[in-house]
Amino acid sequence: MKKIIIILFAAIAAAGVSAQKSGNAMRISPAQKLGFVEQIIEQYYVDTINANNVVDEAIVAMLRTLDPHSTYSDPEATRALTEPLQGNFSGIGIQFNMLDDTIRVIQTVAGGPSEKVGVLAGDRIMSANDTLLSGVKLPQADAIRHLRGPKGSEVDIKVLRRGVADTISFRIIRDDIPTYSVSSAYMVDPSTGYIKVTLFGETTAHEVRDAIARLRGQGMKQLILDLEDNGGGYLGAAVELAGMFLDKDDLIVYTDGIHTEPYFYRNPERGIMPDGRVVVTVNQYSASASEILSGAIQDNDRGVVVGRRTFGKGLVQRPFPFPDGSMIRLTTARYYTPSGRSIQKPYTAGEEDEYNADMMKRYKAGEFMSADSVHFADSLRRETIRLHRPVYGGGGIMPDAFVPIDTAYYSDYYRNLVARGILNRYCISYIDDHREQLKADYHDEDSFMKGFAVTDAMMEALVALGTREGVEFNKEQYDVSEPVIRVIVKALIGRDLFEQSTYYRIANPLNPIYRRAVDIINSTADYTTILPEQKI
Structure with a gap:
């Protein structure tokens, strides 16, 4: 023990560290203590260790005591995180x-x-x-x-x-x-455009701007912006994208934290689409930057938000990279929508498992089936900027029009086919065997959508593949899910034959949120009931 104490004093002296003595104890900073622990482990631990792994685990453990979104990533994980956002x-x-x-x-x-x-x-x-x-x-x-x-x-x-x-x-x-963050852009009907944004990266605003211009060239007057399953990305991308639909000086979002001054993000210029109906679709997996954008549209009374309550991530992470390529993403501020709402759902520091279980709790509480299952305290009530409609903070963006999950066609048999990758495997094999014939028969996406049909023989081959791979056939469940299976098979073949956007053109009508969005944007009564003063 005496030798260890001598080493510690030597380390302090070598580092030029000043320490204050209090009785028999010496006060040192938390950072110094961590350094001493690492030195002791390296010099005295019973077995050979990898010091980098020990330090990495210590960093992870420290950040876990703060909040669910402060994280550490090693160099390989950092590359995997940043590549999709860099474009x-x-x-x-x-x-x-x-x-x-x-x-x-x-x-x-x-x-x-x-x-x-x-x-x-x-x-x-x-x-x-x-x-x-x-x-x-x-x-x-x-x-x-x-x-x-x-x-x-x-x-x-x-x-x-x-x-x-x-x-x-x-x-x-x-x-x-x-890499693209706009995975689909097409005309739903002669006046309605559709754009799906899968993440908010460096090129997102440019991609959306190009998509809007292209769709306008095809007659677009109104837009469905799909943010379902979009887990977020760069704050700046969300701000720039929201600004496309707002007037000059409209507030988009503001951030505030103990170590940061409040910062208000206002639209620097009138957007490229400040008029015309806009519907933003969201679900329980829409998070972070998606909530900034949908919150800005909702609070400024610029469009209608359709779907289910969003994830509830209202914390801003700042990246702190290390020379070896690893990185800390530390929560430095909270963000607030224009009405003053904090979208962050409640959490207890260090209780990561409980936080991650929130989605299952919401499902079991019936939230995905009924809007009445969602309750907000009156203290969380705010009002939108122009129409003074009530909105609530404290746990995601609640849509203007709620859409429950539709499980009518989704049997256990269908879920097993999807979970085991049977649909993908069948479609890949089918294209492999028929690629030349498909290209000869269908010169473009439109001809494929109009002319291609999934035959009974194809369905039988799919079922046979599933049986060989351990998915037991259930006639009753197959009959329930057959219409969905046929659509998804066609969508997967279309995607691999043409592009990702083809998949959504074919599969979107299965999505009840999409169908409701189309109904609302094309109904003056429905749209203006939610936004009575909206320019149309």
Whole structure:
């Protein structure tokens, strides 16, 4: 013990640390204490340890005592978190699926590295730089690591192609590959546009602006903005996107914290779509930046919010990167909607499991089935800016028009097909076997939507695949879910044949939130009942 005490005093002296003595105890800062603990463990622990792992775990444990959204990520996890938000990554430019332990190319990125050298949809990638990728039960994350790499670096791949006996070799020079936050944009009807935003990244505002211009060119006068399942992203992207629909100087959001001054985000200029009906769709998985945008639209009485109560994340995280590529995302402020609402749902510091269980509690309480199951205290009541409609804080954005979950067609048999990946696997195999014929029959998305139908023979093949993979056939449940299965199969085939937007064009009518949004935006009575002074 005496030796340890001497080491501690030596460490203090070496670091030039001043310490105050109080009786027989010496006061040191929490940071100094952590440093001493790390030194003691390294020098005296019984077994060999990885000091980096010990420190990483200590950081995670510290942040866990603060709030549910202050987090630490190691370098690899940090890259995985930031890449989707940055708008690009470096790779070979393919969309692929893992099927039967093999990478199957679904599409090549237009103008990307793989397309330039001649890689085709349907090719099976067998190896990369002499590392076998097929038949070795490689996790998808590991496959991605072999294909991605720094811009300008080379990767040699070998592929199998239908109709070609031997493998084909390609040398690909990696390049920046764009990632998109607008996954779908199309015309619902001659005057109604639809845009789905999946995250808020560096390019989101630019993508939405382009989508609005493109849809206006097709006759759009009103817009459905889909934020369902959008977990958020950059605050700045949400502010810029909200501003597109607001007037100059309209308040979008403000932030405040103990160590930060209140900051008010006002629209710097009149938006590109300040008039015309707007419906924003949300659900229980819409969070953070999605709540900033939907809250700004609702509080400014600019549009109608449709769906279910959002997640309830009203905390702002600031990234603090470390030189090794790891990062802390520390909560530094709360955000408030224009009416003064805090959207953050209640939490107890350190009770992460309880916080994460909130969604299941909401489900069991019947909230996803009935708006009457949601209760707000009167103290949380605020009013919208122009129409003085009542709105409530303290736990997500409550939509103007509530839409319950529709479970009528979703049997256990259907859920098992989805959970085991049977639908995806069947559609990939179907396209693989019929790609040339499909391309000959359907030259574009519109012709596919009008002309392609899922046949009874296809459904029988799907059921047979499910049976082989352990999904027991249930005739009664199959009959209940058959209409949904047919639509989803067509949507998945359309997606892989054309683009992601094709999937939503086909599958969206199954979504009750989408259907309600279409009804409201096209009904003067419904829309103006919610926003009676809205310009239309």
